[in-house]
Amino acid sequence: MYVAGNRFKLLFNGQDYFPALIDAIDLAQQEVFLESYLFEADEIGVAVMQALMAAALRGVRVNLQLDGFGAGNLPVLWRKRLAEAGVRLLFFRPEVKVLSLDRQRLRRLHRKLAVIDGSVGFIGGINILSDFEPNQPECAPRYDYAVRMVGPLVAQLHESADRVWRHTAWVQLKKNWAKKSLLKPSLSVAGRVRGRFVYRDNLRHRRDIEHEYLQAIWYAKNEIILANAYFLPGYRLRHALIHAAKRGVSVILLVQGRVDQALLHYASRGFYHQFLSAGIEIYEYQKGFMHAKVAVIDSIWATVGSSNIDPLSLLLAREANVFVREKQFAGELRADLKRALEHDATQIKKSDIERDRWVYRALPWLCHAVVRLMMGISGYGGRRYLE
CATH class of the missing domain: 3.30.870.10 (Endonuclease Chain A)
Known part of the structure; x- marks a missing residue:
């Protein structure tokens, strides 16, 4: 069902997406959900992690969920820094055999979305990494899109992110992390667009x-x-x-x-x-x-x-x-x-x-x-x- 009352902004490549995402995280007061398939510790990934850590240190509940295969190479040093700052980090299906065709291990978390304070949402195809391919300086930036949204539809993103987070936490026996979010997403009308x-x-x-x-x-x-x-x-x-x-x-x-x-x-x-x-x-x-x-x-x-x-x-x-x-x-x-x-x-x-x-x-x-x-x-x- 399409929901009315939203405002959407189309974001072109990481040059639009990452500044908008980091700005939203910097303004977070209560809660951040962030999901990504890939997460590199390059200049973009570090900037996003620094924003997440700063939010956690000022008392925001920060839930970062990454795919266990796509982001499995996130350095241990950064995992420790995130944990020390209070960022809650989960890897979706972390035990992956590269050559395995096991049906469970082929189920990946490929979503790229974020929800901040239940009022601002991001969704698209952009992973957390630089737009530029390493060792290919002649290559143009990666061609991709994302959307920033405000309005009643954000509540659905929040509910979905919270549910996936709780399921992963429950499977990994992190009971304290598996509690349902108490945040009530905003249902205020923000525009006239149906989504x-x-x-x-x-x-x-x-x-x-x-x-x-x-x-x-x-x-x-x-x-x-x-x-x-x-x-x-x-x-x-x-x-x-x-x-x-x-x-x-x-x-x-x-x-x-x-x-x-x-x-x-x-x-x-x-x-x-x-x-x-x-x-x-x-x-x-x-x-x-x-x-x-x-x-x-x-x-x-x-x-x-x-x-x-x-x-x-x-x-x-x-x-x-x-x-x-x-x-x-x-x-x-x-x-x-x-x-x-x-x-x-x-x-x-x-x-x-x-x-x-x-x-x-x-x-x-x-x-x-x-x-x-x-x-x-x-x-x-x-x-x-x-x-």
Whole structure:
């Protein structure tokens, strides 16, 4: 259900996100929740940790939850400093075997969100680390988005962050940390925008993010712009996009151009021929590494969040997105996506596929088969997802 009365601010990359996040933490008076998949002890991570420690030292209850695999390399020194300052740090599923396909260990905390005093929320795809790739000075900043929000919808972020925190604390036998937050989030009207907070877990909300995408795509009338760093859609999303293109909707996909996660990168190319044959436009982002997970439909519906459109996000990980129905917000995101399409991306044509069959046909087929096998072994229906 969409909740009215909110105000949203679109944040571009870490250059917008981190100052806004740190400012909010610096103003915190009662409570901070922060979740991230990656957390590096670089200049950005240190700045965020210093803000969290300062908040804890002035009496704010600070709950920092990181993924046990993605952020497992956080230095022990900084873990000690956080604890000494009073920051409560939890790692979601910390015991990970890198080569294990155990279904439990593939369930990651991939959400990137923050809630300050139950009144200010942040959500998006941005991890706590520098926008710039180490040892690649020629690379542009990582391409990503987040949203700052105030209004009644923040209460839902707070409830979700508190619930996930308490569950992790309970599993790790930290009973004193597993108590429900006593903070009453603000429900005051802050604007006129309607938004919906949607998360994915492995219980009652397994398909919620996918369903929200599907509904918007099926009702699209004019245009769909979908930007996703790791794009390996399942049967239903794939055919919804193809059906939209065939009924005259302009469907534009912006995906990762630089090889980051090689297996998913090449597996996604296995669908290029099918999409191009249906009239879908495909662009690969080349300026730097793309990490965005956003979409705009008919210049009025938009989403920003942590969920990729791939089997890991849609079948396994804990994810969180915000969906917004408002022309100004959607228009701002659309304008930035169009700029990226025009200036920072390369369009893929059918002739490209015919010219280099190894890159666009043979290698993707092999990677696609490996992904299906891995998801099948995990026991979460990955084979059916990719049929």
